Amino acid sequence: KQEVTQIPAALSVPEGENLVLNCSFTDSAIYNLQWFRQDPGKGLTSLLLIQSSQREQTSGRLNASLDKSSGRSTLYIAASQPGDSATYLCAGYASGGSYIPTFGRGTSLIVHP
Amino acid sequence: SQTIHQWPATLVQPVGSPLSLECTVEGTSNPNLYWYRQAAGRGLQLLFYSVGIGQISSEVPQNLSASRPQDRQFILSSKKLLLSDSGFYLCAWNVGLGQPQHFGDGTRLSIL
Numbered sequence: 001k002q003e004v005t006q007i008p009a010a011l012s013v014p015e016g017e018n019l020v021l022n023c024s025f026t027d028s029a030i031y032n033l034q035w036f037r038q039d040p041g042k043g044l045t046s047l048l049l050i051q052s053s054q055r056e057q058t059s060g061r062l063n064a065s066l067d068k069s070s071g072r073s074t075l076y077i078a079a080s081q082p083g084d085s086a087t088y089l090c091a092g093y094a095s096g097g098s099y100i101p102t103f104g105r106g107t108s109l110i111v112h113p
Numbered sequence: 114s115q116t117i118h119q120w121p122a123t124l125v126q127p128v129g130s131p132l133s134l135e136c137t138v139e140g141t142s143n144p145n146l147y148w149y150r151q152a153a154g155r156g157l158q159l160l161f162y163s164v165g166i167g168q169i170s171s172e173v174p175q176n177l178s179a180s181r182p183q184d185r186q187f188i189l190s191s192k193k194l195l196l197s198d199s200g201f202y203l204c205a206w207n208v209g210l211g212q213p214q215h216f217g218d219g220t221r222l223s224i225l
Contacts, residue, residue, distance in 0.1 A: 032213070046216075098162075099211030105156040106156070
């Protein structure tokens, strides 16, 4: 059974720092990996999807990488801003069968001015 | 463009009362639909998913049920709520298995 772990669980940084959020998964037979953002009391907003044939995806100040052999994905946030404060979740889609995603518990990020 | 709607946004119910949460998707046909629960301090737990009308897969046995009466409508129900049913319920959709999921704004359910 796929397990997804996110480290750190919480992070507080000053504005302007470059950040790396980590996501590790136990089953390397992963189909896709998706990163989400969740604001307090809200649903999940999709940030990036990395397909199994890809190694990274970029959107603005966000860059996500996927290394299936090591079971890791990282989300890089450049020049962090207070508006980036949220919980970031990763989800690994199992290959074969139902392709149901397994979610990590998230990293709670606070960027203070 | 596609949109997903969930309602109500918040709900306070007594123990033992029934439940009906509704989710609808617009702008796409034959989506896969999902119900998740997010409890405080825990990750997202998949409750049910559906790949078509009348097709429901249950991931966690409990006193909840789901139905899909129309192509873009997904309903989460219970006949008698338990205290442990409290949580944040999220509906999601995608165009196919393994494709990126898109979430609604969620329903905060409190059981008294």
